[in-house]
Each structure stands twice: as C-alpha cells, then as structure tokens.
Amino acid sequence: MSHPLLDASGISHSFDTELFSNVDFSLHPSESAVIVGRSGSGKSTLLHIFSTFLKPDEGKVALFSKDLYAQKDADIEAIRRFEVGIIFQSHYLFKGMTAFENVEVATMLSETKIDDALLEKLEISSVMKQKIGELSGGQQQRVSIARVLSKKPRIIFADEPTGNLDNETAALVMDVLLDYVKEKGAGLVLVTHDEKMAARCNKMYTLEDKVLKEMV
Ligand SMILES: Nc1ncnc2c1ncn2[C@@H]1O[C@H](COP(=O)(O)OP(=O)(O)O)[C@@H](O)[C@H]1O
Numbered sequence: 493m494s495h496p497l498l499d500a501s502g503i504s505h506s507f508d509t510e511l512f513s514n515v516d517f518s519l520h521p522s523e524s525a526v527i528v529g530r531s532g533s534g535k536s537t538l539l540h541i542f543s544t545f546l547k548p549d550e551g552k553v554a555l556f557s558k559d560l561y562a563q564k565d566a567d568i569e570a571i572r573r574f575e576v577g578i579i580f581q582s583h584y585l586f587k588g589m590t591a592f593e594n595v596e597v598a599t600m601l602s603e604t605k606i607d608d609a610l611l612e613k614l615e616i617s618s619v620m621k622q623k624i625g626e627l628s629g630g631q632q633q634r635v636s637i638a639r640v641l642s643k644k645p646r647i648i649f650a651d652e653p654t655g656n657l658d659n660e661t662a663a664l665v666m667d668v669l670l671d672y673v674k675e676k677g678a679g680l681v682l683v684t685h686d687e688k689m690a691a692r693c694n695k696m697y698t699l700e701d702k703v704l705k706e707m708v
C-alpha cells in the first residue's frame with residue numbers, strides 16, 4: 493500500500509480542559525474520512541492540528557511522511573500554501589474583488605492555473621465577473637472551494653463545508669470534493685453534521701468522550 497498522506501499518532505490536546513488524548517488517525521491517497529461528534533468535542537481543534545495550524549500538546553503528526561511540527565516555521569508555511577487545502581466555514585474571500593480575481597490570487601500564490609472545468613462543475617462560471625459582495629452565501633462558499641482546489645492540494649481539510657448550503661448545493665460540493673480526491677489521488681478529511689455527506693466518505697470516525705474511534 494502507498495505511504496499515508498497523513499499519519500497522526502498519540503495526539504493529545506487541552507485548552508482549559510483536556511479535549512482528547514491518544515488519538516491515532518491516518519489517511520492514504522484517494523481516501524476520504526469523516527469525523528463526527530457533538531459540538532465542542534474538539535473536531536475543529538483536531539483538524540487544526542492535522543492541517544499545520546496547531547501543534548498538539550502530545551503526539552506526532554506526519555504529513556506527507558515528514559514530522560510536521562518538527563519542521564521550521566517557513567517550511568510549515570510552505571506546506572500550508574502549496575500542499576494543503578483548507579476549507580473552513582468562514583471563507584476568506586476578498587470582498588471588494590470579483591470572484592475571478594479571488595481565484596486568480598490563489599493560483600498566483602500557489603503557482604497553478606485556474607481550472608475552468610472546476611468552475612463549471614461548481615456552477616459558478618457565470619458569476620466569476622461579479623464582486624464577492626454581490627454573490628449569495630452559497631455562491632461565495634463555492635468560490636472559496638474553487639480557490640482551495642485551484643491550488644491543487646494533496647490533502648483537503650474541510651470543516652463543515654456544506655453547513656450553510658441547501659441540500660442540492662451541498663450534494664454538488666460533495667461531488668466536486670470526492671471527484672477531486674479520486675482524480676488526483678488526494679485525501680479528504682471532512683467534519684460534518686450532515687449524515688448524507690458523512691455516508692459518502694470511505695471511513696467514519698466519532699470523537700466522543702475524548703476518544704477518536706473508527707466506526708466499522
Ligand atoms: N483557541 C482556543 N482557546 C481556548 N479554547 C478553545 C480554543 N479553540 C477551541 N477551544 C475550546 O475547545 C473546545 C472544542 O472546540 P472545537 O474544537 O471547536 O470543537 P468542535 O469543532 O467539535 O465543536 C470548546 O470548548 C472550545 O471552546
């Protein structure tokens with residue numbers, strides 16, 4: 493079997509109280525995994541730990557076969573910029589710019605090209621000349637997903653990416669994410685409360701009572 497994209501072991505983290513301890517998690521190319529659990533259980537924190545943003549109190553995160561938090565800050569930032577796709581609920585779009593310019597900035601930063609087929613699939617081709625402020629919340633969400641996928645990340649972390657979308661648009665976003673994973677041999681780690689989205693992933697984990705468990 494191929495090397496895992498992500499291999500985390502013995503992860504523990506506390507803020508005021510302990511959120512979770514001894515978490516093991518791994519993800520291989522072309523795999524999608526979903527993490528479910530109650531609000532406040534630490535799902536977002538775990539995604540931050542996996543995705544370069546937060547060094548855990550204990551444990552090791554191997555991302556692309558390298559010890560993530562043992563690397564220099566500049567190297568961690570380069571991984572975040574070039575290799576990791578992060579879709580969190582608050583989308584970081586530049587409001588005064590058009591949708592096209594927003595995607596263009598992302599491709600310039602990551603030295604890639606805008607993928608017209610991706611814009612078609614996300615059904616945003618026709619709104620790319622409009623300013624972000626003129627778009628609906630659901631359209632903005634899809635522009636931010638286009639930004640992330642245009643970077644051609646090797647792994648995608650998505651924290652409730654369909655939370656603000658209607659069912660049909662949510663299903664379309666999920667299609668795009670899973671197609672991307674399949675076509676590119678990338679990985680997807682998803683956090684969602686939506687059972688239909690969760691059921692479409694290869695593996696399901698629950699974060700409950702400070703323990704991450706794989707459901708089989
Ligand atoms: N940066 C932080 N500083 C202090 N406490 C935090 C921080 N981030 C999250 N928490 C706390 O950790 C707990 C888990 O939060 P979070 O990971 O966002 O859970 P979930 O995504 O499962 O709802 C919450 O009680 C939250 O208030």
Ligand SMILES: [Mg+2]
Binds near residue numbers: 535536537651
């Ligand atoms: Mg959360």
